[in-house]
Amino acid sequence: MDCWHCRKTAVGACRFCGRGICADHVETLPYILELFRTNDVPQALVVEDALYCGACTPRPDPLSLPELDEGV
């Protein structure tokens, strides 16, 4: 796989979108591995420095999708 930015051989893949990234273009972002609740407080298992390509745009804020409840 090649780097999305420079076409050099990729050393990893973006955790969020799967694009290839070389060592020069690699960035990191926290990634939530698992969400759960303890005593009604949200808790998260997190990878602090998951690979990020810098090209995709993981939204920093949650998205409301009430439509998903319909018909289920």
Added chain:
Amino acid sequence: MSDPRTADGLYAVVGARLDAEPHGGQGSGAWDVLAARVDPAEYRPRLREDIEVKTFRLRWGNDYSMIANPTDLVHYQVRPEDAELLPLMDGTRTVKDIVVGRLQESGDLSVDGVADLVRQLRVGNFLTDPFVDVTGIVRRAANPVSRTRAKAREFVTTLSVDWSGAHRLVEFLYRHVLRFFFLPAVLAVSVVVAVLGLVAFVAVYRSGRFDLGGGSAAAQTLILLGMDYVLTFLHELGHAVVLVHHGRKVKSAGFMIYFGSPAFYVEASDSLMLERGQRIAESFAGPFAELVVSAFASIFIWAFPDSPLAPFLFTWAVINYFVIFLNLVPLLELDGYFILADLIQVPDLRPRSLQFIRYDLWRKLRGRERITKQEVGLALYGFVGVAFTIFCLYTSVFFWETIFGGLIRELWNGGVVGRAFLLALGLFVAGPLLRGGIALVRSVVRKVRGVIDSVRFRLQTRWRIEAAELIDGSQLFDDVPEDVLSDLAGRVALKRYPAGKPVFRQGDRPEAFYVVRRGTLQVVEEDPDTGKERVIATLARGDTFGELGLIDGAPRSATVRPVDEAHLFEVDESTFDRLLSEMVNVPEFEPTLQQAAELRSLPPFASMGSTEVPLLLEHGEWLNVAPGDVLVEQGDAGDAFYVIGSGRVEVIQDEEVIRTQGPGSYFGEIALLMDVPRTATVAATTPTRVFRIDREGFEQVLAGVFRRGVLAPAVTVGRTSQH
């Protein structure tokens, strides 16, 4: 159904929804819902009810609007035309609707500006949807820092400690005591006292009875320092209490090391919402509080010159009047400057003047261009300001040495303890200077590194590949054969421009074509008669500019200026010409550029960037219409939007001509918003050239712009604190 609050529950819901048969036809599937939800163009912003908006009309036409979030005390400065969009953000309209609404109101199709404004409002919590920064929350949770440690870290990095509870204290003081100072009678007495104090001080000074006495005892000097801090506190309280009097809030207050001296400050960004007169009063209140307090000392010295306290109070009064003078001189960025800026209605006087003498003046002088009256004023202010700053630094050193020289000498001669104390005091006061020195060294190292990097960069091919990719990705160059593209990329230069330094100015001879590699730039059109500037486009990574001037050879029609440091790929004129001459063999390339230029000459598309124009060309077409030809028939289904390039049309409603329209005007936009039949017939009365864009194309252009990625910040917050 499982509990949707758990991860399993959520995935179960999504899975079940995805497995379920779509119902309701097109656009109701889970992916369609998701696509619509992440599309910024489909977002329905709703402004919070408590958001305040104020527009300030200034004498020079440099009007601006302020938007305040009173809960978080966040303030944005925006253009008045952007502020006019805010009432439309009521939760019923999509961002796309608002863009088209603006088009109908002003004829400006400034899509990226609207999208950016909405984005900034969202992040600043101006909208009813609370913005939750999950990434930030996770980062903070992963690296927890105690409150004390956070404060200590804040002090080390910013040399200030912030206290967010200051408003309650100021409000308490205002309610119980300070509000009486706003009674006309009390205010008048205060003014009389301040004037009498000044007169008494001049009389005492002219008597020659006292001098500054560099040999003050150490203890006395320390008391003097303590009293000086009390006075600074009262100065800040003066600012804060005017804010509270006018119903505004003090965001925070605190303690900081300012130019080597410990000082108090008030975060008064809420004053940006005050009216001009109130802002001037707020700026003056600090020095006025000092004037009144100093007046009591001066009157005391004048009345009791033989008192043992008199020499000490004289020194204190001298320090106070010197500080008041510095505060009120409008050449330093202190209270006097803000008063002047508000009086002459040029809120960005200092940065504008410095920017003008740094970049624009020399070019204008070299080019023997006409310098307007306003520019003469800016240059004068800039030069005198710089000279006065240097003068102040010199006199300050002399002044403080006279006042505190005695203390330093006494401590130095006071044995080990005295010298240790002096060293500690020196570190405390000189610490910031040391930090400044370190920062300067770092900056020099960074610059040297930058030069080395630049040399190294030239030796590498990486950025040339990047340039080739960007040029290849540009709609203007999508037809360029690979060998030509490779040739072009091999000849580009990488240029860095600091914020504010123009890449080129309106009226300049075109010499190059540019591709934005990094940073944000504004395309600014300047009215040659009034000097009034208008931002017509914002450019970001991947955008191209400057090609039109090279094609038609005309002087630059606008100034391009970086908002932050910009890295640009520059293609010089000869390389561009060589590329173009080679491109003659490639059909459609040249016409595309010409069409882009023609399209940009239409007011609704004037502010469109180089990404949007090709999209419009792809989804629209130029039509030549003969006199009498009907473009739109009343009662027909609406399906397109038209902009007139040349010629005239008449709008006929129920067989009656209701108006005629000429070049630059447009019609048919309603059809893009609502499924209603045409409300009038439009027919050409002269040979007419119109640009027609259909509904699908229009939607795609808007969506394309919205999805372009990170947009440039179009908002800034001005003055935020008082010192």
